Amino acid sequence: MNSYREVGLRVGQVAEKAGVNIQTLRYYERRGLLAQPCRSVGGHRIYPADTVALLGVIKTAQRLGFTLDEVADLLDAGGRRHPSPDLHQRAADKIIEIDAKILGLRLIRDALVRLVDANCETVTDCTCTDDTKPFADLSRMDGQ
16 A cells, blocks of 8 residues: 555646746645645655646636735635635625726726826926826825
8 A cells, every 4th residue: 555655746737737937835734725735755745636736726826916915814614625614705805906906007008198298298297287197196095
């Protein structure tokens, strides 16, 4: 019968199967997103096979807009194997956060369009009238 150390995956295998680089695995270990792997007799990291699936969960959560700190919270709350019981609320909160970012990006885009349309030469010496200056909306974003 094979021991756990013989059936696990080495760091390169995990990285390849998960589509990440080795430095990412080590970083996730330092951050506590991945448990410290066992070591082979030769000192190589040996990961359980389900590490690849866990990395998929982490990368998916990041693509959904969660930071690594938030992913760590989700994993801790879910026992690192199941979704967090408050995942629904966290996702709803993330939607609100993303909507605010989208609004901010739209304001920036609109200001840049006005800048291009107005043929402004510089930001400090714009030839537009005060009420149509391209950057007027952006000054309101400081409080957000």
